[in-house]
Amino acid sequence: MxxxxxxxxxxxxxxxxxxxxxxxxxxxxxxxxxxxxxxxxxxxxxxxxxxxxxxxxxxxxxxxxxGRPAHLATELRLALADAQQDLARGEAGGAADRYRALLADAERLELVAEQAEARLGLGDCALEAGELGEAIGQFEEAERLLAAEPLPRRARAVRGRAVAHLLAGELRYACHLLESAIDELGTSGLGDPEALVLLYAAVIGPYIDMGAHARAAHAAELALALAPHVEDPALVAGMHRQVARTFLAEGRLADADASLAKAQAIYGQLRLRTDLAHCHWMRGYVQAQDGDLVAAERELRTARDMLSARRAALYTAQVEVELADVLRRLGRCGEAAGLLAEVVELGERHGAVHAGGAHRLLGLMAEERGEAEAAEEHYVRALALLERSGATGDLADLCRLLGDLLRRAGRTEAALDAYRTGLGHRAAPGTTTLGPAPAAPVLRTAPVSGSRSAAGRAE
CATH class of the missing domain: 1.10.260.40 (lambda repressor-like DNA-binding domains)
Structure with missing residues (x-):
């Protein structure tokens, strides 16, 4: 006023x-x-x-x-919805241009909520392009604009900032942001189902990467129980995609594939191309774990092509690591090495997790060629990258590979050091370095009876 x-x-x-x-x-x-x-x-x-x-x-x-005519605010909100649709169709570049123009209009009209929406859109566009610093800045500014709003209104900004830090390899900080928001929802009594599904689905990924599988499973169960209260189908689909990661960690490949198929069907209807690409990616991962390498290659290439078309550089790099592993297992090491070289270069500029995974695979291929010195160099570089990210499960496995390599070379003391380092990085089941898991918030809606039956209905 x-x-x-x-x-x-x-x-x-x-x-x-x-x-x-x-x-x-x-x-x-x-x-x-x-x-x-x-x-x-x-x-x-x-x-x-x-x-x-x-x-x-x-x-x-x-x-x-x-002093602002009402129709101007309405037209601005409609234009923001159009920009969001552009982004959903995979047109991140065009969407970013529209969001920037709409942000200028919202600032001129002093419409704070619309400024925040434009900032959130620009943050999502920056995530698609792998511009993590830009994404973090946009999400932080959106949070500032929404500071007076209740946490459910700020959940999307918190989630976006956490995802940007996750892609930058800052797993613990990503968990901290998400867990803090979940705890705040619980203590404030604002147990908004959509906000909780958004946050619980987002935290599954970093939990899995940190080796906290029990905590990831708990988050997945809570997300599935909340699903019947959520009206946004895209949000439910995103939750199913993240829950699939928990099924993978538990070895429930059929359940993971079924969950991903449901998410894929929803995203196909909504034309959310990035999330649909993620479903192809994770289905490929499931098939690779099940030994169906031909089907896995097909799904991973589909995901890579979809993400490349959207210029989603960091997501593309992560898919390429999985694809390279499948190609290695198919005996096509030359193709795998070519993919990994590009990932390593990108990782040195933007992030550590996928670059560390690339060096690990390059080390495995060097070992298979009998090049122990080159393998050790790749393992050591991977170790340095992953130690920055806090990817506990990957670090423990990498230290085992390095220890085995050194032991076979007769370097017993060095091998023991590597094994000890790996043991130090193993997390107890269901824990991280962040303290107790967030308490489950009390919902404002009627509770769902029976977590297992609720999960069944959500799936």
């Missing part, structure tokens, strides 16, 4: 334009003296008074309170 003097001038201008006296405008709810005081700027009108006067003056409450 504008300052009282500006509102008063606006009321006076509109009243005289219509040829109304102060008495005619005031009747029947107010007095002419009140209108006179309001027009002189000596009183701040209440929302009730402004809505009454707006109706009498043939305008909107928003225009009277702010």
């Amino acid at each position: 504008d300052e009282p003097a500006r509102i008063g001038r606006r009321v006076h201008h509109m009243r005289t334009e219509l040829g109304l006296t102060q008495k005619q405008l005031a009747q029947p709810a107010y007095t002419p003296a009140y209108i006179s005081t309001l027009e002189s700027g000596r009183v701040r009108p209440s929302e009730t008074a402004l809505r009454f006067l707006a109706d009498r003056l043939g305008t909107s409450y928003e225009e009277l309170a702010t």
Whole structure:
């Protein structure tokens, strides 16, 4: 709402334009003296008074309170929805241009909620392009704009910032952001189902990467129990995709594939290309774990092509590591090495997790060629990269590979050091370095009876 003097001038201008006296405008709810005081700027009108006067003056409450015609805000929100649809179709570059123009309009009109929405869109576009610093900045600014709003309104910004830090290899910090938000929802009594599904689905990935499989499974169970309360199908599909990671960790390959197929069907209908690509990616991973390498290659190449078309560099790199492993297992090591070389170069500029995975695979291939010195070099470089990220499960496995290599070379003390390092990185089941897991918030809606049956209904 504008300052009282500006509102008063606006009321006076509109009243005289219509040829109304102060008495005619005031009747029947107010007095002419009140209108006179309001027009002189000596009183701040209440929302009730402004809505009454707006109706009498043939305008909107928003225009009277702010000076902005209501249709401008509506048109801006519609344009923001169009930009979001562009992003969902995979047109991140065009969407980013639209979001920037809409942000400028929202700033000019002083529409805070629309500024935040534009910032969130720009953050999502930056994630697609692998511009993690830009993404973090946009999500932080969106959080600042929404600081006075309840946490459910800020959940998307928190989730976006956590994903950016996760892609940058900062797993523990990503977990910290998400767990803190979940805890705040619980202690504040704002157990909003959509916000919780968004946060629980996002935290599954870093839990898995850190080796905290029991905690990931618990988050997945809670997300599945909440699913019947969520109306956004894209959110439910994203949750199914993340829950599939938990099934993988538990060796439940059929359940993982079924969950991903459901998510894939929803994303296909909604044309959310990035999330659909992620489903192809994870289905390929499931098939690779099940030994169906031909099908796995097909799914992973589909995911890679879809993500490359969207210029989603970091996601593409992660898929390429999985694809390279499948190619190695198929005996096509030359193709695998070519993919990994590109991933290593990208990782040195943007992040550590996928670059560490690339060096691990390059070390395995060097071992298979009998090149122990080259294998050791790749393992050591992978170790340095992954230690920065906190990828506990990957670090423990890598230390085992390095220890075995050194032991076979007769370097027993060095091998023992590697094994000890790996043991130090093994997390106890269901734990991270962040302390107790977040408590399950109390929902504002009626609870779902029976977590197992709820999970079944969600699937």
